[in-house]
Amino acid sequence: MNKKQKELAIEVKGITKSYPGVVANKSVDFTVNKGEIHALVGENGAGKSTLMKILYGIEQADEGEVSVNGNVVEINKVDTAIKLGIGMVHQEFHLVPSFTAAENIGLGEEPRNSNGLINWDKLNKDVSEIAEKYGLDVDPNLRMIDASVGIQQRTEILKTLYRNADILILDEPTAVLTPQETDELFQVIRSLVDEGKTVIFITHKLREVMEISDRVTVMRDGEVQGVSETKKTSVKELANLMVGREVFLQVQKEKSKPTDVVLEVKDLWVHDARGLVAVKGVNFEVAKGEIVGIAGVDGNGQTELVEALAGLRDTSRGEILFEGKNIEKNSPRQRRREGLAHIPEDRSNTGLNVRLAIWENLIGTSYFRSPLSRGGIVSMKNILRHSNELRETFDIRSPGVTIRAGSLSGGNQQKVVVARELSEEPALTIASQPTRGVDIGNIEAIHEQIVEIRDSGKAVLLISAELDEVMSVADRVGVIYEGEFVEWVDPSKVNQEQMGLYMAGIKG
Ligand SMILES: Nc1ncnc2c1ncn2[C@@H]1O[C@H](COP(=O)(O)OP(=O)(O)O)[C@@H](O)[C@H]1O
Ligand SMILES: [Mg+2]
Structure with a gap:
C-alpha cells in the first residue's frame, strides 16, 4: 500500500x-x-x-x-x-x-x-x-x-x-x-x-x-x-x-388524466430587469390533473416567465388566461385569491419573511379567512393549531412554530413556503425550483406532494433547472431556450442526451 x-x-x-x-x-x-x-x-x-x-x-x-x-x-x-x-x-x-x-x-x-x-x-x-x-x-x-x-x-x-x-x-x-x-x-x-x-x-x-x-x-x-x-x-x-430508511429515488405516479385547461398563455412577451426581451412569444396550456414541466438551463427566460404569471413582472405583449379570464392586470394577491399559487425560486427574499415566526409565514396569505379569523378578529388559538398541523403534514423540522423562519435550514424554509402555498389547494400551483438546496429525503416528500396535488385534480406548472427533477415529476415537458420553447416532449419517451441538445437550443 x-x-x-x-x-x-x-x-x-x-x-x-x-x-x-x-x-x-x-x-x-x-x-x-x-x-x-x-x-x-x-x-x-x-x-x-x-x-x-x-x-x-x-x-x-x-x-x-x-x-x-x-x-x-x-x-x-x-x-x-x-x-x-x-x-x-x-x-x-x-x-x-x-x-x-x-x-x-x-x-x-x-x-x-x-x-x-x-x-x-x-x-x-x-x-x-x-x-x-x-x-x-x-x-x-x-x-x-x-x-x-x-x-x-x-x-x-x-x-x-x-x-x-x-x-x-x-x-x-x-x-x-x-x-x-x-x-x-x-x-x-x-x-x-x-x-x-x-x-x-x-x-x-x-x-x-x-x-x-x-x-x-x-x-x-x-x-x-x-x-x-x-x-x-x-x-x-x-x-x-x-x-435512515428505504428511499425511492424514482417518483411513484400513475399516468396523468388531464381535464379542463386552467392556464392558457398566448404569444407572451416579457422583458427582463435590464429591459431586454427574455420571453419571446410563448404559447402553452396547463390543464387540471397534469404536471407541466419547463426544462432549461437557468437564465433562458424561466424566471421572467414565472414572474409574469405570478404577477410580479409586467408583460409586454400577449395574454395570460386563468380559468378563461384575462389576469394580466391582476395583482399577485388577486391571482392568489383566484387560485394561482406560486412557490418562488428565491425563498429567502420572495418566499419568506425570515424575520417573522414560522406561523406568521404560514398564514401570511390566509390569516383573514375563517377559522383563522372570525368576524375580523384573528384567532391565535386556531392559527397555532393550523400552523402546527402544517408543520406536521409537511415535516417542517423545528422546535415549534413560534421561532423565526430565518433560523431554519434551507430545506425547512422551503417546506414552510411549500406548506403555505399548497395548504390552500390552489387550482394551479407554479412551483419554481421547488427543491433547490433541499436534501434528498425532503425532495422526495415535495415531489410526492406535487403528484398528490395533481391527483386531486389540480394543475401544476413545474420549472426546474434540475433535468432529473422535471423528467421524473412532470407529465409533459417544454424545453425553453433563449425565451422560446425549442420542443415539447413526453419525458418517458426521450433520453437525456436528446434533452441536452434541446437545452442547448438544437431542435430535433
Ligand atoms: N448557531 C446555532 N445555534 C443553534 N442551533 C444550531 C446552530 N447551528 C446549527 N444548529 C443546529 O444544529 C443542527 C446541525 O446543523 P448544521 O450543522 O448546520 O447541519 P447541516 O450543515 O448538516 O445542515 C441543526 O439542528 C441546527 O438547527
Ligand atoms: Mg450546512
Missing part, C-alpha cells in the same frame, strides 16, 4: 457539540486522507456545517480532539485554522459586493509597498497566477456585484488559496450552481487535488458524490452513519444511510 495515501490531513475523534435543545455533533469520528476528495453528506440539520465550523475555528467543540497533519491542535479561532492551512468556503458567500475580485481576495492580507501603501500590481499578479494554476477563471478587476454566482464562488476559493490553504472545505458549493457551473467547479476541484491539495466537499446530491469523491462520510442527526470508498458504495446505499 502506498504510504502517502494513508497520511491523514484531518483526524477528528469524539467530537461533541451541543446547541440549546440540539446535539449537533455526537461523538463524531472523521478522517480525511491527504490529497483526497472527501464527500461529507447528510440531510439538512445532520451536523455537517457544525463539524466543519469546528475545524475552521468558528465554533468550539464541547468534547473531542482534532489533529491536522498528524498533530493534535487546538483550533479556537479562524486565524489558527488558516495558519494550519485550512480554508473554508461557506454556503453563504462572505464577499464585499462593491469590491473587485482582487480586492476581496486580498482583503486584510494585501501586499504592501515599502511606503506602506497597497501594492495593487502585485496583488493582481498574485491573484492571476493562482487563478491560472487551478483553472479558476476570474477577472481580478470584476466587481462582485456584477459577477455570477459561479464567479463569486471561484473568488471565495481563490481567497482561501491566496491564504495558502492546503485543505479546502467547500460547504454545499453546488447548491447554488447550474449544471454547467457544477462541471466547471468539478474541474477546479480535480486540479486542486492534482496540485496536492485536499478537498472536503459537502453535498446532499449523491450523484455528485459518485462523480467527484474518493471517499464519503455520511452523517445523520449529528452522528456518523458510515464511511466508505466511493467506488465500493452506491447511490441507493448512501441515500438509505442518509435518510
Whole structure:
C-alpha cells in the first residue's frame, strides 16, 4: 500500500457539540486522507456545517480532539485554522459586493509597498497566477456585484488559496450552481487535488458524490452513519444511510388524466430587469390533473416567465388566461385569491419573511379567512393549531412554530413556503425550483406532494433547472431556450442526451 495515501490531513475523534435543545455533533469520528476528495453528506440539520465550523475555528467543540497533519491542535479561532492551512468556503458567500475580485481576495492580507501603501500590481499578479494554476477563471478587476454566482464562488476559493490553504472545505458549493457551473467547479476541484491539495466537499446530491469523491462520510442527526470508498458504495446505499430508511429515488405516479385547461398563455412577451426581451412569444396550456414541466438551463427566460404569471413582472405583449379570464392586470394577491399559487425560486427574499415566526409565514396569505379569523378578529388559538398541523403534514423540522423562519435550514424554509402555498389547494400551483438546496429525503416528500396535488385534480406548472427533477415529476415537458420553447416532449419517451441538445437550443 502506498504510504502517502494513508497520511491523514484531518483526524477528528469524539467530537461533541451541543446547541440549546440540539446535539449537533455526537461523538463524531472523521478522517480525511491527504490529497483526497472527501464527500461529507447528510440531510439538512445532520451536523455537517457544525463539524466543519469546528475545524475552521468558528465554533468550539464541547468534547473531542482534532489533529491536522498528524498533530493534535487546538483550533479556537479562524486565524489558527488558516495558519494550519485550512480554508473554508461557506454556503453563504462572505464577499464585499462593491469590491473587485482582487480586492476581496486580498482583503486584510494585501501586499504592501515599502511606503506602506497597497501594492495593487502585485496583488493582481498574485491573484492571476493562482487563478491560472487551478483553472479558476476570474477577472481580478470584476466587481462582485456584477459577477455570477459561479464567479463569486471561484473568488471565495481563490481567497482561501491566496491564504495558502492546503485543505479546502467547500460547504454545499453546488447548491447554488447550474449544471454547467457544477462541471466547471468539478474541474477546479480535480486540479486542486492534482496540485496536492485536499478537498472536503459537502453535498446532499449523491450523484455528485459518485462523480467527484474518493471517499464519503455520511452523517445523520449529528452522528456518523458510515464511511466508505466511493467506488465500493452506491447511490441507493448512501441515500438509505442518509435518510435512515428505504428511499425511492424514482417518483411513484400513475399516468396523468388531464381535464379542463386552467392556464392558457398566448404569444407572451416579457422583458427582463435590464429591459431586454427574455420571453419571446410563448404559447402553452396547463390543464387540471397534469404536471407541466419547463426544462432549461437557468437564465433562458424561466424566471421572467414565472414572474409574469405570478404577477410580479409586467408583460409586454400577449395574454395570460386563468380559468378563461384575462389576469394580466391582476395583482399577485388577486391571482392568489383566484387560485394561482406560486412557490418562488428565491425563498429567502420572495418566499419568506425570515424575520417573522414560522406561523406568521404560514398564514401570511390566509390569516383573514375563517377559522383563522372570525368576524375580523384573528384567532391565535386556531392559527397555532393550523400552523402546527402544517408543520406536521409537511415535516417542517423545528422546535415549534413560534421561532423565526430565518433560523431554519434551507430545506425547512422551503417546506414552510411549500406548506403555505399548497395548504390552500390552489387550482394551479407554479412551483419554481421547488427543491433547490433541499436534501434528498425532503425532495422526495415535495415531489410526492406535487403528484398528490395533481391527483386531486389540480394543475401544476413545474420549472426546474434540475433535468432529473422535471423528467421524473412532470407529465409533459417544454424545453425553453433563449425565451422560446425549442420542443415539447413526453419525458418517458426521450433520453437525456436528446434533452441536452434541446437545452442547448438544437431542435430535433
Ligand atoms: N448557531 C446555532 N445555534 C443553534 N442551533 C444550531 C446552530 N447551528 C446549527 N444548529 C443546529 O444544529 C443542527 C446541525 O446543523 P448544521 O450543522 O448546520 O447541519 P447541516 O450543515 O448538516 O445542515 C441543526 O439542528 C441546527 O438547527
Ligand atoms: Mg450546512
